Amino acid sequence: MTGPDELKSLPLRDLPLRDMHETAGARFGGFAGWSMPITYPLGVMKEHLHCREQAGLFDISHMKLFRLAGPQAEAALARACPIAPAAIAQNRSKYTLLLDDRAGILDDLIVTRLGPDAFMVVANAGNAEADEAELRARAQGLDVAIEPLDRVFLALQGLGAEAAAIRAGLPVEGLVFMQGIEPREHWFLSRSGYTGEDGFEIGLPEADARALAGTLLADPTVAWIGLAARDSLRLEAGLCLHGQDITSEANPVEAGLMWAIPKAVRERGGFVGAEALAAAMAAAPARRRVGLKPEGRQPVRAGAVILDDDGAAAGIVTSGGFGPSANHPVAMGYVRADRADDAFHTEIRGNRIALAVHPLPFTPHRYRRG
Amino acid sequence: MAATYFTEDHEWIRVEGDTAIVGITDYAQEQLGDLVFVELPEVGRTLARGDAAVVVESVKAASDVYAPCDGEILAVNEALSGDPALVNSAATGDGWLWKMKLADASQLDGLMDAAAYEKHIG
Structure with missing residues (x-):
């Protein structure tokens, strides 16, 4: 074995x-x-x-907390991420992205306002060092201290x-x-x-x-x-794992994460990746991130090639496994935007497994929104 | 009388005459974690020692189970289609994988007995 x-x-x-x-x-x-x-x-x-x-x-x-503090903390964040820091109320948290200049997703972050001039940023483990370097580079010339917390x-x-x-x-x-x-x-x-x-x-x-x-x-x-x-x-829960479901090869349009980018921010620009993001929004995306429900009981794993009816490659599974609460296999991946939802299958060890596009999340969120 | 042998890859094979039942060890199921799918081979398939005969899938990963000996598959454990977790709860009993006719019983000589296997897994 x-x-x-x-x-x-x-x-x-x-x-x-x-x-x-x-x-x-x-x-x-x-x-x-x-x-x-x-x-x-x-x-x-x-x-x-x-x-x-x-x-x-x-x-x-393994995840990393950074404290950003200083008179220009808002300006630094507004340059670093497609976010409107001034619009974040005291103690509110926002999900946001760190984009490169091609609008590729370097990481996803949670930003929380701690005070008039202070924010907490939570970064993913594998990206923490690169994120810190990016945040510092993007804050250059601004009066803000970036402190990684132990x-x-x-x-x-x-x-x-x-x-x-x-x-x-x-x-x-x-x-x-x-x-x-x-x-x-x-x-x-x-x-x-x-x-x-x-x-x-x-x-x-x-x-x-x-x-x-x-x-x-x-x-x-x-x-x-x-x-x-x-x-x-x-x-x-339909949540992306950075490094798998979102990477620097995916932009927020393809990844279905435009909800995290306020409309005013998209229009105003001024953040790293703004031009590329505007171009991605103007063009029809070639692919889209979807939830996938494999038929039957056999899990479909990350890396499985998604095929269309003609057997041509139409995408790739980026996360896949078994959902204990859903009680069936669950997966997420990217499919060609020009293919219909019912067109997909994959092959595992010679078995054809239909992949139904499934709304995310697979199990309803139960957040306490107050 | 049945004798049970073990492979380095954590399969067990219980031999009675020229037929044998194969499964994975308790150690193996524990390493894999909860199984959610077992892909069983076709009855009648001829196996060579080392062939991947079964795929067991846990929540996280898929693993091959290899044939410990040459032979022909006589039966598979159909109960696993509905309840793959039987391999977790009874790896060496109701969670058996397949039954086979041995082609060359001398191949058993290269396998471990229970004491040697215990030592193997430390």
């Missing part, structure tokens, strides 16, 4: 709370340069379902996340989806996440994180959830 693809044996960084994951019986694997807990003894299927129905605790310390980053997600957070003493009352606050010095607490469920993300110093994780895990509704279930949760 062959094992699942082993990841390249590059030296991996350990999470600050690694010992807690070891104690919990985690199996580790490499992701974006980090040795991450992939599954716990509960197993990916039960972890996934536990998160949806109760509360899942994730260690996402934090443990935890996510508490699921139907029971709010109740568990309150029992653990987290000040979450009044916080709605896509709001973030600094409840204590060196803490960042936002109502957000990447599972499609209600929940929170908490950046905090290691000692505080150990105490908080211990308190949360003593709650019978809370369990550690590994990266494998994080991936199936976000895929069911």
